[in-house]
Amino acid sequence: MQINGVPVVDSKKPLVITITKSDVKLGxxxxxxxxxxxxxxxxxxxxxxxxxxxGRTYIKIGKQWLRYKTTPPLRQEIVTFDRxxxxxxxxxxxxxxxxxxxxxxxxxGSSAKGARxxxxxxxxxxKPRRKYHTVANVRSKGANR
Numbered sequence: 001m002q003i004n005g006v007p008v009v010d011s012k013k014p015l016v017i018t019i020t021k022s023d024v025k026l027g028x029x030x031x032x033x034x035x036x037x038x039x040x041x042x043x044x045x046x047x048x049x050x051x052x053x054x055g056r057t058y059i060k061i062g063k064q065w066l067r068y069k070t071t072p073p074l075r076q077e078i079v080t081f082d083r084x085x086x087x088x089x090x091x092x093x094x095x096x097x098x099x100x101x102x103x104x105x106x107x108x109g110s111s112a113k114g115a116r117x118x119x120x121x122x123x124x125x126x127k128p129r130r131k132y133h134t135v136a137n138v139r140s141k142g143a144n145r
Contacts, residue, residue: 001067003051003058003060003065006060006063006064006065007063007064007065008058008064008065008066008067009064009065009066009067010066010067010096010097011066011067011068011094011096011097012096013096014068014093014094014095014096015044015059015068015093015094016091016092016093016094017037017040017041017044017091017092017093017094018040018089018090018091018092019036019037019040019087019089019090019091019092020040020089021089023036023037023039023040023087023089024036024081024086024087024089026039027039027081027087029081029082029084029139030082030138030139030140031139032051032052032053032139032140033049033050033051035052035078035081035082035087035139036077036081036087036089037050037052037057037074037077037078037087037092038050038051038052041057041059044059046061046062047059047060047061048060048061048062052070052074052078053070053139054070054075054078054079054135054138054139055069055070055075056068056069056070057069057070057074057094067097068094068095068096068097069094069095069096069097069098069101070094071092071093071094071095073092074092074093074094077092078138078139079135079138082137082138082139083137083138
């Protein structure tokens, strides 16, 4: 994965950040690069850019982007902030992605000819699929946008 031609690597260690009242006051809603959390990250040593999204946080240091998982407490504050509420200043932790959250690039399932389609036409659903919930009225999704 790359962001504007710069490679993205997964972080190895958690990062603890402290978001101040000043970060909140100067932060922009629905802007992953200028929100309160991103402003806080820009105060960290060697950080050139930061993009804080609902699911992932990207920090540019040198010639690479470090990818972190946006933890639930920070995610909740982002949603509240983007919807016009107040971001609660405080200490938040960004964590590295766990093994199962990192795409391995390996194909899942059988690679045998016709295995992907086998039986799919004859299958009758037992219950309808649950609709996926999308968080509305918050910053755009994805680091490449």
